[in-house]
Amino acid sequence: MRIRLLWTLLWAWYGVLATLVGIGLAHLAAAVTDPAASPVLAVGSTVIDLTPTPMKEWAIRTFGSADKAVLVGSVLVGVLALAALAGVVARRRFAAGAAVLVVLVAVAAGAVLTRPQAGPLDLVPCVVAALAAPAALRLLARTQDHADDGRSDGRSDGRRTVLLAITALTAIAAAGGIAGRLVSSLRARPEDVALPTPADPARPLPRGLDDQVPGITPFRTPKGDFYRVDTRLDVPVVSADDWTLTIDGDVDRKVTLSFDELLAMPMVERDITLTCVSNSVGGPYVGAARWLGVPLTDVLDLAGIGSTRADQILSTDFAGMTISTPLDLATDGRDALVVVGMNGEPLPREHGFPVRMVIPGLYGFISATKWLTRLTLTRYDDQQAYWTERGWATDAPIKISARIDTPKALAEVDPGDVVVGGVAWAQERGGVAGVQVRVDGGPWVDAQLGPDGGNDYWRQWFHRWSAESGSHRIAVRAVAGNGEPQTAVRAEPFPDGASGLHELLVKVS
Structure with missing residues (x-):
């Protein structure tokens, strides 16, 4: 039973390795033609298009900027699971196992062709994968068969040949992926562009509170x-x-x-x-x-x-x-x-x-x-x-909002003078005219504003709070230059942007 399991895992790995070879070489081919035509990325993009809006919002809330990596990883895991099945099937019937790999590539090709501006050249990476993956699996299968025949004839060099084949194919898969990334990085480099001098330059941006309030968001985002x-x-x-x-x-x-x-x-x-x-x-x-x-x-x-x-x-x-x-x-x-x-x-x-x-x-x-x-x-x-x-609004002005950057939610701070700070924005409404802070539902207190970067730019703010021991809830709100206050009515991002006050809990001890 244990030997049978080990053989199954070995052939499953053969299927996975063969598929990785196809993916790596396809990624290299896509880097030369069109990076978006890479099979895994094409399937992932199709998954994004088919994903309902609530699930997309959940992914963004849950994974943040890592949502793309999670999606690509999920697609890759699914592909490799089917690749493992192809390897197991190929042990008994190679043609059937190879067919599973070809079907996987065909699905990716369909995803590539659904892109609005897809052309015949975009299929090249899929063709490469369709040729490379079954060929790699054939090499592994024949090498393993020869090793099995060698054991029955008393020869011992079969295992070494299998290891050499595995090592070579692993190197090919890795080299294809690395070379693909390198080729992409060398194409159309932004740093090769010389920008003109503006006919209407912006005025110098004032120095922000970056050095004065630890933990506050930089006035200009790198x-x-x-x-x-x-x-x-x-x-x-x-x-x-x-x-x-x-x-x-x-x-x-x-x-x-x-x-x-x-x-x-x-x-x-x-x-x-x-x-x-x-x-x-x-x-x-x-x-x-x-x-x-x-x-x-x-x-x-x-x-x-x-x-x-x-x-x-x-x-x-x-x-x-x-x-x-x-x-x-x-x-x-x-x-x-x-x-x-x-x-x-x-x-x-x-x-x-x-x-x-x-x-x-x-x-x-x-x-x-x-x-x-x-x-x-x-x-x-x-x-x-x-x-x-997908049901999002057609007219979606950015809502007035203020955010607390420091202290962080659930942070523990020492009693005494605590600096609360963050950023606020109120575009196309005269900019930010004021920011107010409230502790434990008490009265709103005016915060001090940082420099003004213009009506379309956010504004830093801070408030010195005399903190006493215990748990405290801090809230913030902004007021626009036209007198419009930030609403306290909570709304989710869909369909026209979130609203409500940013509140967080801190512990003073």
Whole structure:
């Protein structure tokens, strides 16, 4: 019984190893053609599209920025479980085991072909996997058969041959994956782009409270710490040399811009805070940066929209993902930008290189298309974007909010002077005019505000609290420059953003 189990596990491992060889080489092929066509990523992206909205929100709340890694890992575990089954089946009937591997690749190929802009070249990684995985399994099966024959004939070199085959295939699988990542990193590098000097630069950002209040969020978010929430499992690799932006739909004339033509247009710099609609009260999916780009209205004017009947801008990314932005909000005078730079450098790949949208005051799911390639003037009655089809709001202004960064929830602090601090934002409402703190349901007390970075930028704040022993509940609220207070009414992120007051419990001892 034990020997039978060991043989089953061995052949299961053969199936897994053969599949890893196929995945590794397919990943390398995808790096050369299109990274998004990697079979595991294609299946994972399809799973995302088919996942109900409540489950997506649960994943974001539960796993945070690790949600993509969890999804890819889950898909990979499922694939390898079936691969193990293929190995076990191949012990008795090789053709049947190989067929299981081919079916797995066929599922991935179907996922690749469902991508809006898929072409024949995108199937190359799947073809590589369909050839490599069964070939690897055949090599392992024949090597094991020869080893078994050697044992029956009294020869002892069979085990060594099996180990050499396993080692070689493991190296091939690892080399394929590593080489794929290396090739992707060398393609279309943002650091090779030289950004123009803005015709309208932003004023110097005041020094924040970063050094004065330990634990407070930095006044400007470093690009490496900026939140990332999107439907992409990988980091897309888009070449600035091949990139174009098309403006079409209900316009006077269709226009297509190259990256160099976009860079030649007058650039502006603006300090803007972005917020994801999935951000819960007090959540981490908000960040502030300095953006360099062309005003969206300047880009739209190239195509002529004076007589348009459109009520939305349908923006499309390089892979066909669509986002809807209300046209009246995008053109009402706010600093809506077609962006090429972030914090003085080209956009990082994970934040939309080479070009993205940034529109202040609107949640990202209706305003912040990354890897932008098309702007279509149309009507909501005629076309619906990705999130609109899933029941999210069409008009979603960012809600006034304040967050406590320090102390952390359930922290233990010493009695006496305790600094409570954080950030607050109230875009398109005159900025943050005030922040108030309440302890244990007592009166609201005005906090001290940090420097003002503009109406579209968040504001740091802090309050010195004379803490006494015991457990205490701290709450915070913001007031906008137009006098509008932050609402205490709690709402979940779906369909137009979370609301309520950020409260946390601390222990003083």
